[in-house]
Amino acid sequence: MKRVGIIGIGHGKFGRRTDASVQELAFEAFREALADAKIAREDIDASVIGSVPEYHKQRSLSGVVQEYLGLNPIPTWLTEDACASGSAAIRTAWMAIQSGLHDIVAVIGCQKMSELKTPEILALMGRVGEVQWESIFGTTFPGYYAMLARAHMHEYGTTKEQLASVAVKNHHYGAMNKHAMFQKEITIDKALKSAPVASPFQIFDCCANADGAAVVIMASEEKAKEISERVVWLDGLGSATTTMSVLRRPTLTSLPSAVDASRQAYKMAGVSADDIKVADVHDCFTIAEILAYEDLGFCERGKGGKFIDDRESYIGGKHPVNVDGGLKSKGHPIGTTGVSMTTEIVKQLRGDAGERQVADANIGLTHNVGGNGQYCFVHIYNRE
Amino acid sequence: MKRVGIIGIGHGKFGRRTDASVQELAFEAFREALADAKIAREDIDASVIGSVPEYHKQRSLSGVVQEYLGLNPIPTWLTEDACASGSAAIRTAWMAIQSGLHDIVAVIGCQKMSELKTPEILALMGRVGEVQWESIFGTTFPGYYAMLARAHMHEYGTTKEQLASVAVKNHHYGAMNKHAMFQKEITIDKALKSAPVASPFQIFDCCANADGAAVVIMASEEKAKEISERVVWLDGLGSATTTMSVLRRPTLTSLPSAVDASRQAYKMAGVSADDIKVADVHDCFTIAEILAYEDLGFCERGKGGKFIDDRESYIGGKHPVNVDGGLKSKGHPIGTTGVSMTTEIVKQLRGDAGERQVADANIGLTHNVGGNGQYCFVHIYNRE
Numbered sequence: 001m002k003r004v005g006i007i008g009i010g011h012g013k014f015g016r017r018t019d020a021s022v023q024e025l026a027f028e029a030f031r032e033a034l035a036d037a038k039i040a041r042e043d044i045d046a047s048v049i050g051s052v053p054e055y056h057k058q059r060s061l062s063g064v065v066q067e068y069l070g071l072n073p074i075p076t077w078l079t080e081d082a083c084a085s086g087s088a089a090i091r092t093a094w095m096a097i098q099s100g101l102h103d104i105v106a107v108i109g110c111q112k113m114s115e116l117k118t119p120e121i122l123a124l125m126g127r128v129g130e131v132q133w134e135s136i137f138g139t140t141f142p143g144y145y146a147m148l149a150r151a152h153m154h155e156y157g158t159t160k161e162q163l164a165s166v167a168v169k170n171h172h173y174g175a176m177n178k179h180a181m182f183q184k185e186i187t188i189d190k191a192l193k194s195a196p197v198a199s200p201f202q203i204f205d206c207c208a209n210a211d212g213a214a215v216v217i218m219a220s221e222e223k224a225k226e227i228s229e230r231v232v233w234l235d236g237l238g239s240a241t242t243t244m245s246v247l248r249r250p251t252l253t254s255l256p257s258a259v260d261a262s263r264q265a266y267k268m269a270g271v272s273a274d275d276i277k278v279a280d281v282h283d284c285f286t287i288a289e290i291l292a293y294e295d296l297g298f299c300e301r302g303k304g305g306k307f308i309d310d311r312e313s314y315i316g317g318k319h320p321v322n323v324d325g326g327l328k329s330k331g332h333p334i335g336t337t338g339v340s341m342t343t344e345i346v347k348q349l350r351g352d353a354g355e356r357q358v359a360d361a362n363i364g365l366t367h368n369v370g371g372n373g374q375y376c377f378v379h380i381y382n383r384e
Numbered sequence: 385m386k387r388v389g390i391i392g393i394g395h396g397k398f399g400r401r402t403d404a405s406v407q408e409l410a411f412e413a414f415r416e417a418l419a420d421a422k423i424a425r426e427d428i429d430a431s432v433i434g435s436v437p438e439y440h441k442q443r444s445l446s447g448v449v450q451e452y453l454g455l456n457p458i459p460t461w462l463t464e465d466a467c468a469s470g471s472a473a474i475r476t477a478w479m480a481i482q483s484g485l486h487d488i489v490a491v492i493g494c495q496k497m498s499e500l501k502t503p504e505i506l507a508l509m510g511r512v513g514e515v516q517w518e519s520i521f522g523t524t525f526p527g528y529y530a531m532l533a534r535a536h537m538h539e540y541g542t543t544k545e546q547l548a549s550v551a552v553k554n555h556h557y558g559a560m561n562k563h564a565m566f567q568k569e570i571t572i573d574k575a576l577k578s579a580p581v582a583s584p585f586q587i588f589d590c591c592a593n594a595d596g597a598a599v600v601i602m603a604s605e606e607k608a609k610e611i612s613e614r615v616v617w618l619d620g621l622g623s624a625t626t627t628m629s630v631l632r633r634p635t636l637t638s639l640p641s642a643v644d645a646s647r648q649a650y651k652m653a654g655v656s657a658d659d660i661k662v663a664d665v666h667d668c669f670t671i672a673e674i675l676a677y678e679d680l681g682f683c684e685r686g687k688g689g690k691f692i693d694d695r696e697s698y699i700g701g702k703h704p705v706n707v708d709g710g711l712k713s714k715g716h717p718i719g720t721t722g723v724s725m726t727t728e729i730v731k732q733l734r735g736d737a738g739e740r741q742v743a744d745a746n747i748g749l750t751h752n753v754g755g756n757g758q759y760c761f762v763h764i765y766n767r768e
Contacts, residue, residue, distance in 0.1 A: 001484065021516075053464060054438040058515040059508060060466040063628040063758040073644050075623035076759070077472040078464040080437060082444040088461040092476050098483035100385065101621065124443060131442040132405075237485065239459035244447040260457050374447040375460070 004097045005224035005231035006216050006381070007104075008037025009343040014212035014331040015181040016114050022056055023068035025213040026110040030069050033106070033215040039227060044217070046102040047071050049078040050089030050109040051335030054124060055116055065108060075102075082128045083284065084370030085109075086214070086338025087239075087377035093218050094234055103223045109339030110213040121209055128371045130245040142198040142206055142285065144246060144372040149200050149287035151252035155302065160200050162305035163286040164191035167204045169314060170283060170322050174329020176356050179340075181210050181331030205286040210331025214340040232346045236269025236380030238262055244374045253302075257376035258295035258367060265365070266297075269380040273297035276319055276380075277361040278348045280341035282369040283326040289313075292367050293321070296378070320358045323348075338368035338377065349383040388481045389608035389615035390600050390765070391488075392421025393727040398596035398715040399565040400498050406440055407452035409597040410494040414453050417490070417599040423611060428601070430486040431455050433462040434473030434493040435719030438508060439500055449492060459486075466512045467668065468754030469493075470598070470722025471623075471761035477602050478618055487607045493723030494597040505593055512755045514629040526582040526590055526669065528630060528756040533584050533671035535636035539686065544584050546689035547670040548575035551588045553698060554667060554706050558713020560740050563724075565594050565715030589670040594715025598724040616730045620653025620764030622646055628758045637686075641760035642679035642751060649749070650681075653764040657681035660703055660764075661745040662732045664725035666753040667710040673697075676751050677705070680762070704742045707732075722752040722761065733767040 010033030012025055020028070034041060047069070049062040058064050062078040079088040086109040093105040113121060126135040129144055152158045168188055174180040191204035224231045240260030243249055250256065266272055273296055281296070283289035290304035298319040299307040307313060313321035324330060324344040327337060345364035347353045353361075364381045394417030396409055404412070418425060431453070433446040442448050446462040463472040470493040477489040497505060510519040513528060536542045552572055558564040575588035608615040624644030627633055634640065650656055657680055665680070667673035674688035682703040683691040691697060697705035708714060708728040711721060729748035731737045737745075750763045 052444075053436075054443065057511060059438065059511040060436075060464065060628075060755050060758075062465060063625060063755055064514060066625055067627050067629070067758075071625075073624045073626055073641065075475075076465070076625050077476065079476075080444065080462040080464060081446060081460070091459075092461065092463075092479065095476065095479035095483040095485055098485070099479040100482065101479055127441060127443040130448060240457045241447060241450055241455075241460050242457055244444075244451050257457065371444055371447055374444075374451075 003221045003233045003235065004094050005219055005221065005233045006346050007219045007224050007228045007231055008033040008217035009346050010036060010215040011179050011340060011343045012213045013179055014210045014333060017112065017211035018114060022110050022112040023065050025112060025211060026065045026108050027069055029213040029215040030108060033217050037217045037227065041070055044071060044074065044104050044106045046074050046096055047076045047106045047108060048089040048093045049076065050086035050107060050339055051078060051111050052080055052082060052085055053078065055111060055113050057115055065110060081375045082370035083334045084338055084368045084375045084377050085335040087368035087379065090338060090342060090379065091237055091239060091377060094237060097218060097220050104217065104219045107216045107218060107339055109336035111333035111335040112211040113209040113333060114211050134245060142201055145285040145287055146198040146201050147246065148252050152287060153200065155253050158290065158305040160192060161188060162308055163205055164188045165308045166283060166286040166289045167191050167328055170326040170328040173323045173356055174325025177325045177330065180325045180329045181208060182329050201285060207284050207327035207332040210333045212331065212333040212336050214336050214343050216339055216342050230350050232349045233382045234379055235382045236265035238265030238378040240376055242374055244371060246372060255291055255295055255369065255373040255376060257373060258292065258369065261376040261378040262296045265378040265380045271363055271380060275363050276365045277363055278345065278358040279319060279321050279365040279367065280324065280344050281321055281367040283322055283328050284332060288369065289321065296367060315358055323356045323358060338366065341366040341368060345381050349381055387605045387617045387619065388478050389603055389605065389617045390730050391603045391608050391612040391615055392417040392601035393730050394420060394599040395563050395724060395727045396597045397563055398594045398717060401496065401595035402498060406494050406496040407449050409496060409595060410449045410492050411453060413597040413599040414492060417601050421601045421611065425454055428455060428458065428488050428490045430458050430480055431460045431490045431492055432473040432477045433460065434470035434491060434723055435462060435495050436464055436466060436469055437462065439495060439497050441499055449494060465759045466754035467718045468722055468752045468759045468761050469719040471750065471752035471763065474722060474726060474763065475621055475623060475761060478621060481602060481604050488601065488603045491600045491602060491723055493720035495717035495719040496595040497593040497717060498595050518629060526585055529669040529671055530582040530585050531630065532636050536671060537584065539637050542674065542689040544576060545572060546692055547589055548572045549692045550667060550670040550673045551575050551712055554710040554712040557707045557740055558709025561709045561714065564709045564713045565592060566713050585669060591668050591711035591716045594717045596715065596717040596720050598720050598727050600723055600726050614734050616733045617766045618763055619766045620649035622649030622762040624760055626758055628755060630756060639675055639679055639753065639757040639760060641757060642676065642753065645760040645762040646680045649762040649764045655747055655764060659747050660749045661747055662729065662742040663703060663705045663749040663751065664708065664728050665705055665751040667706055667712050668716060672753065673705065680751060699742055707740045707742060722750065725750040725752060729765050733765055
């Protein structure tokens, strides 16, 4: 099988971006990705938009974004899988190239959530849980993940301090990331004393809604080698779905979609968890990162709390995780997140991550969850 | 290049379906498609949902629909390109199979528009036009297409009678289609005297919002031949984008996206317009079908009115078009439409269209437009 590679990345500032429309946010990241790939926009022959449409006044975003980027008349489509929309876009771009239909595809993650007010966002997000039997009774996203946290605490003795430690780590690295929404360190004490959201979560256990865009440009093996001397290859793809309704899940202390997706991706890339030198995982809430350690096989089931205690997910540890700050510190523009993760892994594999660089990072992974865990996409990247 | 084939089709009743949720609508069509393909749901290894999410209370439809169909834990994603979402889904399913990632993919077009009231739908649809400079001033979808109709009348002398003739033809065939929303014949006189909507359109120039679902099951060449003795092959794919803003279009008497998409599809399939024995085109308004005749090359530019006058788009004419009733008579559940078109072409190519059968239909085409013309997807199917 031929390979598909990343030849360009771009990333805008995440945060409350009332200064720019969603298409302007996309342009900010796209311009950087084009320059990084050293190609012209005319070289691109399709675009995929990763976004959740209903947060924007402008609907059918793919057309208006592509028009603003000057990419017409090439084909464009939007993919949506809730908070995993960006990774779904990357997956369809991989297919587009591998199928021979397109040679160079731009994947544009873009989302402007500040067009809505927080209660509107909470209500919309709740409806990404199962409407008929769950969200109609008031379940919000912090509530969904709080249930998972409680179950993990009950079953494995995971503590609130361990949850807070995830936030402390991610803010530590986010403080060094110029694109992050929150570029400041926090302490365990500050996290534990912050405002309560949904027990056991304080506000520092939760990521923030954000505006922002990220772009990756992908190419066929032949084109990638022709264009770039430092291609990062997307060699492993995994994707799985579990019940939307948490009531019907076989377990609350794991995301079955993440277990399945990671096993598919490892197999396809011919690697194992031990080979992963750097990972970006979906820490929408602190418990989600602990579940990811376990679901990805970075540590044994139930040992996620110990994994962060032992600083195994810090640079220098066994599996550095979210050393760009994660959703927790970068902010979470939902459709953009999967693409943002990819830009970080590419940067790490190229050795361009500066003070956040993981030594000898040759193989990296992204783990992007959609909804309350119903979707998971795992991608494995290789610099060789 | 290997081929990708359609091995199963299913289609539910279109109309005001207050009797069923969107996932129940999907199930209705899916069950039929499974039985038609003579496979089990466990044989399917990915699903793509064609839908425009914001019309439903339930968000992130792919997860909840797939769960209801019993397809978990396979990958699922939603594609959105406004009214062309169904064709965008088929295109990504083709890629998924041709890339080697999946062997059998279910494409599920499903949409329930009656969850919203008509003014809400009009407002949402307007925002599929360009928000910043157009829809904010009140442009609705009938208004957009009325501008195209006026331009065509001005430039080529197309008449209101010719527009109405398209509606008469499509209702004629829709009367024979059990899935259609409106199963009754109309007359030119009735159409011309119906309520005005946006000059020059009367209500019979406009298709209706509808609820409904359609499913196609696609497979790799190898799997398709193994499973079915009457595979219909998707041999030509075309997709192009023109400006969302109609102000920036080079012409109002053609959809450049449709011209580009059809040329790509003809080239890929190795056929020409003359080879197309049956077509389903996007007649969201009567003018749109006349533009399609010209954009697809079924007749010369400006001669679309004469084409319907000469009954060339009836069965027995040069290019029978929308002999299932089209959007006009079937109704238009926006994300479903592209998939619905495909089921009709497959039926025709199999020779299963009963009293609506086009003789010797070996090559067929679908033409699915998104938004006010910014997207167009053309697919060419071959029974041999």
